[in-house]
Amino acid sequence: MLPGWNSGALVAASTGLVLNATASTITLSQTSLNDITESVDSNGHVRIKSPFNQTGIENRLFAYYLKHAHYPEVQAQDSVMAAVPQSPIETYEQNGSWVVDHFSALGAQTLIDYWENHLLDSSTINLIKKVGNYIWEDSQEFIFFENTFWTPKLPDTFSANRGYSVNKYIPLLINTLASSTSSALYVTDEPDSGSSHIADYRQTVCLNRFFNPPDLDTC
Amino acid sequence: MAGASGLNILAQIAQRLREIIRIFQPNPFLCSLKRKLAMWLAFVPRRFASAPEQVDIQSKDPLLKRLKGPVYLHFMVAKSLCQITVVCSIALSLVVLTFQSQLIYAVGVNDQVNANVDYGTFQSPSANVRPRFRYWLPDASVNSSQVADDIRDAGRVGAGGVELLGYYLYGDVQIYPGNYNLLQSDWTFNYFGSPAWSEIHFSVRDSVALLTSRERKSTNGCATDSPRRRTCSGLGSWSKSRSRSSSSLRIRWSTLGSIFL
Numbered sequence: 001m002l003p004g005w006n007s008g009a010l011v012a013a014s015t016g017l018v019l020n021a022t023a024s025t026i027t028l029s030q031t032s033l034n035d036i037t038e039s040v041d042s043n044g045h046v047r048i049k050s051p052f053n054q055t056g057i058e059n060r061l062f063a064y065y066l067k068h069a070h071y072p073e074v075q076a077q078d079s080v081m082a083a084v085p086q087s088p089i090e091t092y093e094q095n096g097s098w099v100v101d102h103f104s105a106l107g108a109q110t111l112i113d114y115w116e117n118h119l120l121d122s123s124t125i126n127l128i129k130k131v132g133n134y135i136w137e138d139s140q141e142f143i144f145f146e147n148t149f150w151t152p153k154l155p156d157t158f159s160a161n162r163g164y165s166v167n168k169y170i171p172l173l174i175n176t177l178a179s180s181t182s183s184a185l186y187v188t189d190e191p192d193s194g195s196s197h198i199a200d201y202r203q204t205v206c207l208n209r210f211f212n213p214p215d216l217d218t219c
Numbered sequence: 220m221a222g223a224s225g226l227n228i229l230a231q232i233a234q235r236l237r238e239i240i241r242i243f244q245p246n247p248f249l250c251s252l253k254r255k256l257a258m259w260l261a262f263v264p265r266r267f268a269s270a271p272e273q274v275d276i277q278s279k280d281p282l283l284k285r286l287k288g289p290v291y292l293h294f295m296v297a298k299s300l301c302q303i304t305v306v307c308s309i310a311l312s313l314v315v316l317t318f319q320s321q322l323i324y325a326v327g328v329n330d331q332v333n334a335n336v337d338y339g340t341f342q343s344p345s346a347n348v349r350p351r352f353r354y355w356l357p358d359a360s361v362n363s364s365q366v367a368d369d370i371r372d373a374g375r376v377g378a379g380g381v382e383l384l385g386y387y388l389y390g391d392v393q394i395y396p397g398n399y400n401l402l403q404s405d406w407t408f409n410y411f412g413s414p415a416w417s418e419i420h421f422s423v424r425d426s427v428a429l430l431t432s433r434e435r436k437s438t439n440g441c442a443t444d445s446p447r448r449r450t451c452s453g454l455g456s457w458s459k460s461r462s463r464s465s466s467s468l469r470i471r472w473s474t475l476g477s478i479f480l
Contacts, residue, residue: 089407
């Protein structure tokens with residue numbers, strides 16, 4: 001049974017052999033990394049093959065699930081302390097503002113729709129056409145509680161762009177954002193400590209086609 | 220002198236093109252083409268640079284000397300027109316390219332420092348480059364006429380613009396230790412993008428626009444505070460500035476709100 005099963009949609013499961021561990025880094029054997037996502041059955045059970053034929057400290061099982069961060073840019077009135085009575089929340093607009101998925105076309109479209117339906121009228125649009133030079137999004141402050149950027153289409157886009165599956169390298173990507181957690185980083189025993197996989201991940205997240213994917217469905 | 224330097228430029232262009240032509244492999248067709256091209260290219264600057272009675276042009280001209288066999292340079296109207304057209308088209312395309320790069324530069328990414336916008340003068344800078352205020356409204360419960368007044372005041376003291384944003388407890392201000400700001404209005408009605416928010420947004424926008432157009436009409440954008448000195452500031456100055464924009468209302472946008480003046 002996979003740890004954390006039922007806490008969200010399974011993104012990937014993998015195993016790996018720990019060769020060395022310090023307070024700051026845990027070194028995995030790159031050749032031992034094994035993507036077992038496909039072997040997980042619908043009940044979250046998985047049969048792990050005999051341990052990799054290499055000596056190390058221990059074998060580890062990794063399981064990653066997709067959960068909504070629910071990070072609010074504006075909090076809902078019922079989650080802040082109020083000095084005046086609040087009316088009941090009836091629509092999603094009254095429920096604060098979540099940060100949209102900045103790595104998907106759907107996230108961008110959500111923002112566009114909100115502006116078109118709630119903020120812009122024809123007069124404002126005409127004025128913007130006259131004097132607006134650019135749009136500027138200020139200060140994306142969603143780094144405090146998150147330690148890894150992710151978006152649902154990332155594994156598909158990663159495979160398409162980088163030519164291999166990201167699944168067994170996800171442990172390396174954890175804590176690649178500035179994070180308040182002080183847990184150790186996973187690295188591999190490759191000459192570059194596996195940083196090429198992190199670079200591939202970052203390149204995928206930054207790729208323009210991620211926002212306008214020609215060969216993928218809307219993110 | 221101007222004509223001579225023009226011809227020098229043409230000669231330089233011809234020289235460049237000859238260098239390009241040299242890369243052609245020697246085959247009969249290309250050789251004859253090269254020969255014709257070289258004649259043509261040499262003809263334009265040389266012919267017009269030399270006196271009409273200068274007949275032995277080939278032996279004296281290092282460019283033409285290199286061509287084997289006799290070269291007949293007869294002045295033919297059609298031919299020379301054709302040559303002039305070719306050279307002029309090249310020059311024209313260079314001009315167009317330069318102009319286009321100017322246009323691209325003019326778009327810029329930051330209208331305050333690197334775009335080709337009106338900067339005004341040091342004594343009277345345009346609204347593009349004046350300091351702007353960031354005006355953070357607590358939420359949509361604020362009095363819209365008060366907001367409009369504040370923005371007009373910003374204009375009166377010379378601001379180039381105002382950024383109008385919803386603060387909304389800065390999203391998460393209460394999670395920081397020591398922040399005990401309590402919510403002061405009913406957010407079920409005053410949320411970001413609510414009808415109440417739009418009302419403030421539109422009323423501020425329209426009153427500022429009205430003000431700027433009225434000031435432009437009545438005072439030509441400048442307030443007169445003494446017989447001798449006319450001061451131009453804020454909204455008035457914006458109207459007066461030689462901005463290419465036909466509108467006197469300036470708006471910028473960001474995540475939470477809009478920026479005015």
